[in-house]
Amino acid sequence: MDLHTLKPAEGSTHRKLRVGRGRASGKGKTSARGQKGQMSRSGSTHKPLFEGGQMPMARRIPIRGFKNINRKEFAPVNLAALDKFDDGAEITEAVLREAGLVKGRFDGVKILGNGELTKKVSVKASAFSAAAKEKIEAAGGSCETV
Template sequence: MRLNDAVPKEGSQKRPRRVGRGIAAGQGASCGFGMRGQKSRSGRPTRPGFEGGQMPLYRRLPKLKHFPLVNRKTYTVINVSDLASLAANSEVTLSSLIEAGIVTSDDGPLKVLGDGEIGVPLQVKAAAFTSAARAKIEAAKGTCELPEA
């Protein structure tokens, strides 16, 4: 038999520490919590994240800059001025713009921005339009269509 073979019987439990029962027990009077202060009081622990009244880290962080939006929508953006070179009454979609070489990468659904001027009527099908872009396309006798979703 070795010392590491001497283990408690299966299902046995260790006695709980009885504090505050006199000096002989080793946990008398202050029960191992010291003399005074927040950590010696009853109901002692503070909540997780508490920093003594200072604004805690989990409340400071979102106020700082450069925190990205979670699940942010990304669009393939194009300006109205880029559509001016297309033929009149043509249908404009993301795939047709990629084929024409006006847009080089598919970064998500198409969004039309209102920078520039347009003089030809176009049938534009995009996921989103700015109000200026919609006004300029419709002023040129074109149409703005949102996909059915």
Template sequence: MDLSSLKPATGSVRNNKRVGRGTGSGRGGTSTRGHKGAQSRSGYSRKRGFEGGQMPLQRRVPKFGFTNMNRVEYKAINLDAIQELVEKVGSNVVDVETLRTNGLAGKNDLIKILNRGEVSSAVEVHAHGFSKSAVEAIEKAGGKAVKL
């Protein structure tokens, strides 16, 4: 076997459709475009999403809901994650920067502490928001919840 004997797989290569080369070719006359109408003319381009006059998909599907542009999104962090962080880092102060450096929050996230799990040590937690039950749990353990 050598490079000169290589050829494409059978059926994978076809000749181009030569349109408008006389009636004997079978593709003369209208050049496979049919009779009259916009699609038979040169320069015609179909609109994006056009479905031949049928109601297009983006108009058939109903619109619903609304997005409040003033909504404030918080990244939720639970007490069990804070307890793990305290054990890992060894510090009793958990602030926004600590949460970001340990991958619990992104750079621009607002942080809210929620009450899932327990805090066993006295921890001072700094965050943008707290649930009432989370504040109670932190203070019950002897810690402090500081809202930014």
């Protein structure tokens, strides 16, 4: 494939519609612009979302709440997912990413208490839920907040 052989996909391009070429063309007389008004005149345009001078929808709707730009977002990992690691393993964020349990951009990893843990593992994460910490320590493992 070369640049000079490229063509648009079949059916993706259309012939330009020639308006204002007589009544028989189907787009004659007012040329699909209607009778009168701003948009029937030649050269008329207005900004997107312009509502003819009335207060625009984007400004009528109230703003609710607050967005914290310094918020930390943690990737959630359940205890059931940690059970696939070997007994005595040290689990860090890098190990979880390698195993495919954490994908994407996050500020850290939070271990949640959903599921059961049967192996003794050492977990290093940004945060732990109370239930997760309890279950990891009950299985003989250790939790370390990084």
